[in-house]
Amino acid sequence: MDPIHAIRGMNDLLPGQSARWQLVEETARSVLERYGYREIRTPVVEDTRLYQRSIGETTDIVEKEMYTFPDRKGKLLTLRPEGTAGVVRAVLEHKLLNEDRAPKVYYLGSMFRYERPQKGRYRQFYQIGAEAFGVSDALLDAEMIAMAWRFLAELGLSGLEVRLNSLGEAASRTAYREKLVEALRPHTAALCADCQRRYEQNPLRVLDCKVEGCKALAATLPNIAESLTEADRKHLADVEETLHDLGITYRVDPQLVRGLDYYTRTIFEVSAASSELGTQNTVVGGGRYDNLVEQLGGPPTPAVGFAFGVERLVLLLGEKAKPQQPRVFVAALGHPARRWAIRTVEALRAAGASAEMEYEAKSLKAQLRRADKIGARITLVCGDGELSRGFAQMKHMQGGGQRDLPLADVVAATLTALNASV
């Protein structure tokens, strides 16, 4: 029979790797909750129209990368390619804006994009995202960047660069669109087929095209900075001022664009200089999306958010991982001793320790090998002889010391020894 493999671009996370993921996820929860964000979980599958209306019909994501399929009744569904649209839908559906005028939420979960897989780019990948609603002041944009930065700092990641830009409000983008169309007009024949269409429908998307010829042309086009309204310039200056106050180093990059259509005003990305990630070196991307809530049928509500790519963070972390709890192994010889062993591991676990035993009747040597293999800090050894005399032996696996303990003291003495060894 043909073996069945995982789908290309979709990876298994194996037990040997999970401590690094846990470090990322637990650090994220800790940081985000300190800034007042609370967890939200939305479905992995949504109505396809949600993404068409939010990410934008002419984006690469909607045009080429969505996993879209009809359900059994023919309704078009899509595996979420990102988290923001689903969060906005949920916020509106559950009227969260009525309960709190400025809700802050975060999420962890898998996203799906049919991209060409390579290091740091997958078809199923994980994001940690945060979204804050109801505030248009630039203080929140800057705090969002500070929060991303603190998370990276607490993971111990350095050598990262924050890039910032403003895409302006609608008036700025309308003015910019006209300038772009004019600048692109003499070059339309050189554009890829997608961009020829985008030139008509949404010329700003040409700036984000991945095709080499279009990329080279995009670099010569006017950028949005000159088209920003006074209010937009002030907003960007305010974000910068607060970043200074918070001690965050950044670079304004007027060429920075994003792959999703919903952004207004502030956009930002943080990328790693490390060669570990190669070209897929953006670890977090985000920005303001002041029109999206209204676009999806809600009241006019400003919002700002970001999302981290977890695989990319894990690649940058290298060997750093969540420290594992020290473990105890109980080796028993003979039936009565094995019954004592299962009660003892249970009592140790109830007291908060991580404890295991050998379930099959095996030789002492085999059991000690197992204790070594699982990295036990302490092994308790008890045979029927010891049991009848009322004691067990405690072995320190690293230091090599050992001593006899009365059975009644085993749990307390093991916990004390574990704490002393941490």
Ligand code: HAM
């Ligand atoms: P995005 O830039 O499309 O933004 O994705 C955010 C991050 O997800 C990227 O910087 C990258 O680290 C990671 N990522 C994206 N695609 C892949 C992939 N194929 N494989 C591995 N990692 C990937 C968004 O998704 C927006 N929803 C962010 C946001 C939230 N804006 C406002 N709120």
